[in-house]
Amino acid sequence: MSERLLAYTDKLSAKPGDLIQVKVSSPHSGKYRARLVRMICGDDSADGPGFKTEPVKGVAESEHAARFQPVPLGSYAAIKDRKGFALASFSLAAFIWPTRLDKGEAQCILGNWDAANASGYALYLDAQGRIALRVGESAPVTLEAPLLSRHWYRVAASFDAKSGRVTLAAHRQLPYAGNPQRQIARGKAAASTAANRFLIAAWNDGAKVTAHFNGKIDSPTVYAKAQPIEALLLPPGSRGALTPRQAVAAWDFARDIPGTTVIDRGPKRRNGQTVNLPTRAMTGWNWNGTEMNWVHKPEHYGAIHFHDDDLYDCGWETDFTLRLPKTLKSGIYCLHLTQGDLEEWTPLFVTPPKGKATARLAFLVPTASYLAYANHQMSTSWHFDELSSSRFTTFSQADLYMEEAGSLGLSTYDLHNDGSGVCHSSYLRPILNMRPKTDLWQFNADTHITDWLEAKKLPYDIITDEELERDGVAALKRYACVITGTHPEYYSERMLDGVQDYTNHGGRLMYLGANGFYWRIAWHPKLPGVIEHRRSEDGMRAWWTETGESYMEFTGEYSGLWRRNGRPPNMLAGVGFSAQGFDVASWFDRMPGSNDPRAAFIFKGVGQNERIGDFGSVGGGAAGWELDRADAALGTPPHALILATANEFPASYHWVKEEFNHSHSAVNGDTCPMVKADLVFFETPKGGAVFSASSISWAGSLAHNGYDNNVSRITENVVRRFLEAKPL
Amino acid sequence: MLSIDPTRTDLCEEFKRQPAGRHSADLHRLLDLMRWGYARGKTIILCTVPHKEWRLAKMGPRRGSKVQVDNSRVFHDHDDAVWACFRARWKEMTGRDCPVE
Numbered sequence: 001m002s003e004r005l006l007a008y009t010d011k012l013s014a015k016p017g018d019l020i021q022v023k024v025s026s027p028h029s030g031k032y033r034a035r036l037v038r039m040i041c042g043d044d045s046a047d048g049p050g051f052k053t054e055p056v057k058g059v060a061e062s063e064h065a066a067r068f069q070p071v072p073l074g075s076y077a078a079i080k081d082r083k084g085f086a087l088a089s090f091s092l093a094a095f096i097w098p099t100r101l102d103k104g105e106a107q108c109i110l111g112n113w114d115a116a117n118a119s120g121y122a123l124y125l126d127a128q129g130r131i132a133l134r135v136g137e138s139a140p141v142t143l144e145a146p147l148l149s150r151h152w153y154r155v156a157a158s159f160d161a162k163s164g165r166v167t168l169a170a171h172r173q174l175p176y177a178g179n180p181q182r183q184i185a186r187g188k189a190a191a192s193t194a195a196n197r198f199l200i201a202a203w204n205d206g207a208k209v210t211a212h213f214n215g216k217i218d219s220p221t222v223y224a225k226a227q228p229i230e231a232l233l234l235p236p237g238s239r240g241a242l243t244p245r246q247a248v249a250a251w252d253f254a255r256d257i258p259g260t261t262v263i264d265r266g267p268k269r270r271n272g273q274t275v276n277l278p279t280r281a282m283t284g285w286n287w288n289g290t291e292m293n294w295v296h297k298p299e300h301y302g303a304i305h306f307h308d309d310d311l312y313d314c315g316w317e318t319d320f321t322l323r324l325p326k327t328l329k330s331g332i333y334c335l336h337l338t339q340g341d342l343e344e345w346t347p348l349f350v351t352p353p354k355g356k357a358t359a360r361l362a363f364l365v366p367t368a369s370y371l372a373y374a375n376h377q378m379s380t381s382w383h384f385d386e387l388s389s390s391r392f393t394t395f396s397q398a399d400l401y402m403e404e405a406g407s408l409g410l411s412t413y414d415l416h417n418d419g420s421g422v423c424h425s426s427y428l429r430p431i432l433n434m435r436p437k438t439d440l441w442q443f444n445a446d447t448h449i450t451d452w453l454e455a456k457k458l459p460y461d462i463i464t465d466e467e468l469e470r471d472g473v474a475a476l477k478r479y480a481c482v483i484t485g486t487h488p489e490y491y492s493e494r495m496l497d498g499v500q501d502y503t504n505h506g507g508r509l510m511y512l513g514a515n516g517f518y519w520r521i522a523w524h525p526k527l528p529g530v531i532e533h534r535r536s537e538d539g540m541r542a543w544w545t546e547t548g549e550s551y552m553e554f555t556g557e558y559s560g561l562w563r564r565n566g567r568p569p570n571m572l573a574g575v576g577f578s579a580q581g582f583d584v585a586s587w588f589d590r591m592p593g594s595n596d597p598r599a600a601f602i603f604k605g606v607g608q609n610e611r612i613g614d615f616g617s618v619g620g621g622a623a624g625w626e627l628d629r630a631d632a633a634l635g636t637p638p639h640a641l642i643l644a645t646a647n648e649f650p651a652s653y654h655w656v657k658e659e660f661n662h663s664h665s666a667v668n669g670d671t672c673p674m675v676k677a678d679l680v681f682f683e684t685p686k687g688g689a690v691f692s693a694s695s696i697s698w699a700g701s702l703a704h705n706g707y708d709n710n711v712s713r714i715t716e717n718v719v720r721r722f723l724e725a726k727p728l
Numbered sequence: 729m730l731s732i733d734p735t736r737t738d739l740c741e742e743f744k745r746q747p748a749g750r751h752s753a754d755l756h757r758l759l760d761l762m763r764w765g766y767a768r769g770k771t772i773i774l775c776t777v778p779h780k781e782w783r784l785a786k787m788g789p790r791r792g793s794k795v796q797v798d799n800s801r802v803f804h805d806h807d808d809a810v811w812a813c814f815r816a817r818w819k820e821m822t823g824r825d826c827p828v829e
Contacts, residue, residue, distance in 0.1 A: 001794070044778070044779070045779055046779060377791070379767055379772075380766070380767070380768060380787070380791060382766075383765050383766045385767065386763035386767060387760060387763050387764065390748070390759070390763075391748075392763070392767075392771075392772060392773055392810060392813045392814070392817070393767040393770075393772040393773065394772065394773040394774070394775060394782075395772060395773070395774045395775065395785065395795070396775050396778070397775065397776075397778070400774060400795055403787060403791060403795055404792070404793070404794060404795060405792070406791045406792035407791060417790075417791060437778065583748040583749060584748050584749040650749055650750040650751070651750075651751070651753075651756050652748075652749075652751075652756075670750075
């Protein structure tokens with residue numbers, strides 16, 4: 001198994017003077033060294049501008065003892081009270097929708113079982129996918145037949161300590177001929193009244209938590225006596241069913257859906273907390289399609305979907321703290337750790353001091369988009385990865401590490417082990433693809449922009465999506481010009497309002513990327529460092545939401561595309577996602593709009609017939625990977641100028657699926673006129689403006705020929721003019 | 729039936745000459761068939777030294793299992809690794825060696 005030195009910090013963006021907690025895990029004992037550097041260019045390939053960092057004065061190198069810290073994958077709920085569950089006789093009941101019956105290991109539904117000393121009790125799925133009950137050291141009692149995956153079941157167990165009798169049952173919601181809808185089994189056990197920690201969707205193994213359940217659990221309930229099995233199998237609320245008042249605890253997951261509390265409707269209020277953000281706002285056992293938005297009918301959304309590979313917070317101990325100097329210049333920094341042959345680079349985005357701007361230009365770092373992609377394992381989540389990218393799967397060392405480790409918490413591009421979509425992503429974990437010296441995508445591709453700004457001696461401040469979310473337009477309005485990264489794809493409503501307000505009130509935006517402002521996310525209103533995104537309705541989506549699960553649990557907003565939320569990216573940027581391909585890039589040809597006097601400043605020093613960007617380190621051209629086009633029907637302003645267009649793409653480039661409402665074969669670069677990119681410029685109210693490069697590959701062409709090329713020239717013409725106060 | 733025509737050595741030569749970019753329609757079709765579905769269980773490429781060295785590999789049965797690396801050949805040119813992967817996929821799909829070396 002490959003080895004890595006891993007680190008993360010408690011904050012992703014910080015101000016000068018802030019204290020940063022640094023958490024590190026090493027596969028070896030001994031010591032590692034740590035230093036802080038400013039990152040100028042993270043591209044270490046031979047074709048790129050060169051890997052460049054700058055030392056930081058005022059932060060000394062340090063050495064620390066190395067130790068291993070595990071990554072605690074898997075979600076569950078932990079109940080605060082223990083004594084109330086130390087029961088001789090008891091009954092357990094729940095609705096379950098299991099999703100990983102082929103796991104080959106036990107998966108606990110609920111109980112206080114401790115595998116380390118065989119004490120307590122648990123209702124669970126055994127390694128063969130059958131419902132089972134364990135009590136203390138007694139042999140498990142098991143139903144005969146495995147369950148069916150992705151079917152709702154009412155499951156129940158009843159245990160009488162005096163007689164030792166166990167009754168166990170499962171009732172499937174759907175009847176099938178030839179497959180019994182109900183199973184009942186009877187057995188014997190001896191009571192175990194240990195006051196262990198009570199968990200839902202996992203059990204104890206000493207201090208550890210294991211046997212993570214995969215699937216949905218709804219209405220888990222505990223009683224302090226052996227209830228009749230027929231009563232336990234009745235759905236709550238039906239005639240003859242038991243009530244929460246009779247329960248030791250009866251959790252209602254339909255309460256506090258945006259939060260982490262699991263609330264007990266029983267008389268003792270034995271509440272608990274979820275761990276690792278299992279997915280809430282999930283359709284429950286009683287969902288019937290009469291409501292698609294959990295906000296309006298929470299009682300139909302009383303299920304939580306647990307996964308054995310959920311991760312919110314690694315929870316590592318802090319190895320050392322770092323006080324950022326009060327005079328630290330705003331920029332992209334990295335903590336660089338080394339131990340023997342191992343090295344780790346952990347980015348830290350340093351903004352100017354609060355309320356200040358220390359440059360006239362801001363580089364808006366798309367940290368929400370970095371999170372959306374964090375630790376992705378698309379090559380094992382997608383059955384269409386090689387078809388989409390037109391490449392044979394190629395693993396980096398980071399891909400190898402994650403595949404062999406199982407995962408490092410996955411990304412919103414992935415499927416969980418049980419095949420369901422991942423909708424949360426957090427920065428409280430090492431993120432292997434948000435690093436220098438990685439593929440030229442997102443973070444590392446964006447360092448081509450910082451590299452160019454430094455080469456052109458254009459001072460810039462760093463602002464990230466977190467500041468934009470927190471402060472809205474106030475994060476940007478001090479800047480004469482704001483530059484985006486190569487792929488600012490994921491936006492919350494507040495972030496999108498912030499940028500739209502900026503351009504509406506005289507701000508000048510340079511969108512140096514493509515497929516931006518595309519998907520709707522939400523940051524958690526209380527928990528730090530985590531976004532939610534659901535792949536609702538349409539778009540180039542890595543997975544699709546189950547019916548009724550398209551509204552986000554964090555905020556109740558409809559997720560999916562901004563286009564399908566009424567705000568196509570064309571409204572803000574003049575262009576929107578049109579096509580993509582990942583084998584080779586192309587160039588732009590000038591269009592009549594480039595000769596409009598309003599655009600004269602953009603093309604100073606560029607010949608009329610020059611191919612723009614038929615060179616570059618991201619695909620070999622400035623028009624590549626993902627492409628945006630202008631479209632008045634989607635909100636491109638009527639006065640926008642199309643300056644140049646790229647439309648020479650091979651069949652490996654594909655039109656975006658949300659634009660064809662019916663399948664046909666003319667959807668690739670060799671037959672589809674929508675496979676193109678448009679370079680666009682337009683003025684906005686109060687002296688503002690927007691310039692859109694409409695291509696992810698654009699920034700990869702900036703450094704070509706020692707920064708002396710027409711992509712760099714155009715970009716420089718725009719930024720210098722945008723920084724001039726005089727009206728456009 | 730969706731299958732590769734094993735007599736089309738011209739498509740192998742075309743891919744060997746230019747693995748990325750504009751391909752003939754028949755080569756495009758062949759690559760679509762080769763790339764259909766999950767990569768697990770098929771030969772993939774592993775970069776063992778960034779920008780410098782590649783080997784062929786195969787993933788285990790599920791996430792969390794060891795990746796089998798073919799250490800018998802080390803490629804110092806990325807295109808050589810891509811060509812070797814093409815040949816391995818040809819064999820996996822047709823049962824026979826790729827007719828072009």
